[in-house]
Amino acid sequence: MKIVALAGGVGGAKLAQGLALALAPEDLTVIVNTGDDFELFGLRISPDLDTVCYTLAGLANKHTGWGLKDETWQVLTHLKELGAPDWFKLGDRDLATHLQRTRLIREGMRLSQVTKNLCERWGVIQPVLPMTDSEVATKLVTADGTWLDFQEYFVKQACSPQIVDIRFKGVSSAMPAHGVLDALEQADAVIICPSNPYLSILPILSIPGMDAGLIQKNIIAVSPIISGQAVKGPLAKMIHDLTGQPADATFAAAFYRERFDLAGYVMDDQDRSLVNSVRAWGIICETCDTMMPGEVDRLRVARKALSLVESCSTRTENL
């Protein structure tokens, strides 16, 4: 059973690791959001790609949720001495990633090739693909009409501005990265990780050609909302800003079914009372403990999502 996972940063990385533990390496491809990519100090930084790769490599820092374990901070210390901005926490090992990525891109490599090159060094055996090799930049439109860069909103302003819209600059001329459409074509199902639908998954879905790649696939999503809250990040606040409604665990199911035929949905056990609302939309819905602090948890949620893929396949065959 070949699976494509769509992932953003931390939550996506956790489920991607669970899927990597559950599946043979050749049966999993992870497609990662690059709408958060940005330049800092002239370096090309791909936060979600790095988080997914570091996690799959077993190099991620489990305490912070971002960056590398056993990281050192020599350069950042000296940058502060020079009065440089330090809002983005550049560790020394992480910086080596950004330097090498920038060098390879300047030498003419596509981001997908660079990612493959880095993954080989890190020992990541599953294909990890950026959603696109083009430059697409997520912008957040605030109530006063300002377009904020993603990092400006997410890190510097700590998600405090009220958001009225989201745009993906450059998306209309972007193409799926080398390998993305092939992976989708060969996939038996697509699993959407519990990443922020607005900021992590919508950019992927917005790349021209991606919708065609998703047609006739069994698509399973895992809820990024547990009991009205996002595990991490600004999703609950964004849902309220953008819909006027409080966040609940059915949100991502409703969000995705507007865009394609969502076949299955996994929510947390705490949201068991909402299962019937989702099933009423014709979606197979089950619950489990979806918190994924450790590898055992990640494998559990991956297996639950994969069991829904099985159920969907049975459903399709019975139709």
Add this chain to the structure above:
Amino acid sequence: MKIVALAGGVGGAKLAQGLALALAPEDLTVIVNTGDDFELFGLRISPDLDTVCYTLAGLANKHTGWGLKDETWQVLTHLKELGAPDWFKLGDRDLATHLQRTRLIREGMRLSQVTKNLCERWGVIQPVLPMTDSEVATKLVTADGTWLDFQEYFVKQACSPQIVDIRFKGVSSAMPAHGVLDALEQADAVIICPSNPYLSILPILSIPGMDAGLIQKNIIAVSPIISGQAVKGPLAKMIHDLTGQPADATFAAAFYRERFDLAGYVMDDQDRSLVNSVRAWGIICETCDTMMPGEVDRLRVARKALSLVESCSTRTENL
């Protein structure tokens, strides 16, 4: 007495520090070669500017002759793990300099402003100016017609290729950096540090407008050759490659007097026998111990050069 010093890397930095110890801060301006500047990992690196500034700041590594004291190497270690080139030894603190410089230039600052900004952080109180805010790149033409980048020749190939010519790419459209011509206009004398005349001083002299700035100045040079050898670097070999002659301590005097009216020349005590050859050209010439390992030595050579400035001024007044 206001002095402008022209400097390249290590030798230039040492005499610049000697002059900084001998003169009031407002009486010294150091103009530094940027022909060696290059990009690595997308970062803007100015090796000679950094060497001069680190030395004036008391931050230079006295053992290596380049880079910073108490340097750490975390990022370089991780870059090697990623298979990145490691021929240019990027220390963590040095890297912070390159990151901040790259950031400020990308924000629209001129290199001269960036250098001022960094010097303020490092506590360097003498003005240090790049020769130009434009991009000028030193290229070495080898016997087979190849144009080598400076760093390719100097670091990667360890100065081994035979050189037949030197070019400064971009120089014809370059201008002296902001502040350079003012400093020259206000200067009573110009001291040319014991840097490589071909690689460090000729790029400075080649910037359009620089020759006019040097007219009617008393110009004193310190020999970069001691007893037929360069203290550091490929100068002796280059002299042989380019002139067919062995290097001797009169070389820089001959080199500069072809280009302007050299008033004074300091050689090492070991080259005392050559003093009369230089004096025969109408140049005031004296010797001292020109090796400058420590601050006392740097001050000694600076004072010798300044004493020649005094002698030249007397000569001029007597004409």
